[in-house]
Amino acid sequence: MTTTAKLLQFARQWKSTAKEMLGHTIVLAQFFSLLHLTENYICSPTLVYGPSMLPTLNFTGDVLLVEKMSTLLGKVAPGDVVLVRSPENPRKTITKRVIGMEGDTVTFLVDPTRSDRSHSLVVPKGHVWIQGDNLYASHDSRHVGPIPYGLLLGKVFYRVWPPRDFGPLGQ
Numbered sequence: 219m220t221t222t223a224k225l226l227q228f229a230r231q232w233k234s235t236a237k238e239m240l241g242h243t244i245v246l247a248q249f250f251s252l253l254h255l256t257e258n259y260i261c262s263p264t265l266v267y268g269p270s271m272l273p274t275l276n277f278t279g280d281v282l283l284v285e286k287m288s289t290l291l292g293k294v295a296p297g298d299v300v301l302v303r304s305p306e307n308p309r310k311t312i313t314k315r316v317i318g319m320e321g322d323t324v325t326f327l328v329d330p331t332r333s334d335r336s337h338s339l340v341v342p343k344g345h346v347w348i349q350g351d352n353l354y355a356s357h358d359s360r361h362v363g364p365i366p367y368g369l370l371l372g373k374v375f376y377r378v379w380p381p382r383d384f385g386p387l388g389q
Contacts, residue, residue: 269356274299305365312357345364346364
C-alpha cells in the first residue's frame with residue numbers, strides 16, 4: 219500500500235469519526251440549550267432554608283419548584299410565595315410572601331419585637347411589598363422598603379423535599 223492510499227484510508231476513517239463527533243456535539247448543544255431555557259424561563263428547583271418563612275417553610279430547608287412565567291407575564295398577586303434576588307446582596311436569593319402590589323396600601327408593624335407601632339404606605343409603581351411569614355425573624359420590605367418587580371425571579375408552586383411535606387405550597 220502506498221503512502222497516498224494510506225492517507226486516503228486514514229482521511230475516510232477520520233471523516234466518519236468527525237461526522238459522528240459533530241452529531242454528538244449538536245445533540246449535546248441542543249440538550250444544554252433546552253436545559254438553559256427551562257431553568258431560566260420555565261421552572262427550576264431551589265433550596266431554601268432559614269427562619270423567615272416559618273411555619274410555611276422548614277427552618278432546616280425545603281426544595282421547592284419555582285415557575286418563572288408568572289413573574290415574566292406579571293401574574294404575581296398578594297399571597298404568592300416568591301423567590302427574589304436580594305436587593306442588598308445580588309448573589310443571594312430570598313423567599314418571601316407578596317403582601318402588596320403597586321398602588322396597594324400596606325400596613326405593617328415597624329418592629330414587632332419591641333412595640334405594636336404600625337406604619338402604612340402606598341407601594342410605588344413597579345414595586346411589590348414582601349414579608350416573611352415569621353415577622354420576628356424576617357429581613358424583608360419592612361427593612362429595605364418596596365422591592366422592584368424586576369428582582370422577582372419566580373413564584374413558588376410546589377415543595378418536593380422533605381417527602382412528608384411533598385405537594386403544592388398552600389397559602
